[in-house]
Amino acid sequence: RKEVEQDPGPFNVPEGATVAFNCTYSNSASQSFFWYRQDCRKEPKLLMSVYSSGNEDGRFTAQLNRASQYISLLIRDSKLSDSATYLCVVNRGYNKLIFGAGTRLAVHP
Amino acid sequence: ETGVTQTPRHLVMGMTNKKSLKCEQHLGHNAMYWYKQSAKKPLELMFVYSLEERVENNSVPSRFSPECPNSSHLFLHLHTLQPEDSALYLCASSQGDRAFSTNEKLFFGSGTQLSVL
Numbered sequence: 348r349k350e351v352e353q354d355p356g357p358f359n360v361p362e363g364a365t366v367a368f369n370c371t372y373s374n375s376a377s378q379s380f381f382w383y384r385q386d387c388r389k390e391p392k393l394l395m396s397v398y399s400s401g402n403e404d405g406r407f408t409a410q411l412n413r414a415s416q417y418i419s420l421l422i423r424d425s426k427l428s429d430s431a432t433y434l435c436v437v438n439r440g441y442n443k444l445i446f447g448a449g450t451r452l453a454v455h456p
Numbered sequence: 457e458t459g460v461t462q463t464p465r466h467l468v469m470g471m472t473n474k475k476s477l478k479c480e481q482h483l484g485h486n487a488m489y490w491y492k493q494s495a496k497k498p499l500e501l502m503f504v505y506s507l508e509e510r511v512e513n514n515s516v517p518s519r520f521s522p523e524c525p526n527s528s529h530l531f532l533h534l535h536t537l538q539p540e541d542s543a544l545y546l547c548a549s550s551q552g553d554r555a556f557s558t559n560e561k562l563f564f565g566s567g568t569q570l571s572v573l
Contacts, residue, residue, distance in 0.1 A: 351498070381561070390458070390546060390564035391499070442487055442506055442552060442560060446499040
């Protein structure tokens with residue numbers, strides 16, 4: 348079983364749609380959580396951290412459920428520029444950041 | 457620009473060659489990382505250096521040899537690679553310190569696309 352699991356997608360949505368991605372992790376000792384975004388043939392970039400109380404950054408909302416060991420990302424009012432692969436990342440501690448394989452999002456006009 | 461520079465951007469090498477990948481960060485960070493990204497697979501953590509000390513070696517074959525001469529530079533020396541080693545090799549840095557903060561945010565370089573023939 349992979350330590351961090353994501354639905355690979357692709358999620359094909361029209362502009363303006365709301366889309367949600369989930370991620371599960373297996374190591375209950377994991378200490379912090381993030382969403383990164385990776386555009387085609389580019390390096391990953393930090394999108395947002397994920398806090399236990401849930402957090403929002405503009406159109407993006409992240410949630411963490413430690414009991415069920417899953418993380419979610421909600422994107423509202425999707426834009427064409429949101430098309431990318433979204434990577435769920437778990438910090439196991441001691442600088443060990445483990446990446447999921449990513450969920451691909453394609454937003455169409 | 458993320459402040460992390462990798463060279464070369466592309467590399468083609470034979471299985472008997474020796475080459476090195478270079479990474480430099482201008483962010484004043486203390487931790488540096490090598491990740492491997494193969495097609496349709498998650499990024500795989502290879503090595504972590506914190507304050508120039510290797511703190512993680514994730515069961516990587518000895519044909520990959522990292523070197524961290526100072527907190528701004530990281531190398532990955534390659535020798536006798538196999539075709540299955542063809543991948544995108546990404547360097548990253550983070551604030552990092554001996555306290556091993558759990559809120560480390562990674563800043564990646566653009567990567568070296570490696571092809572082994």
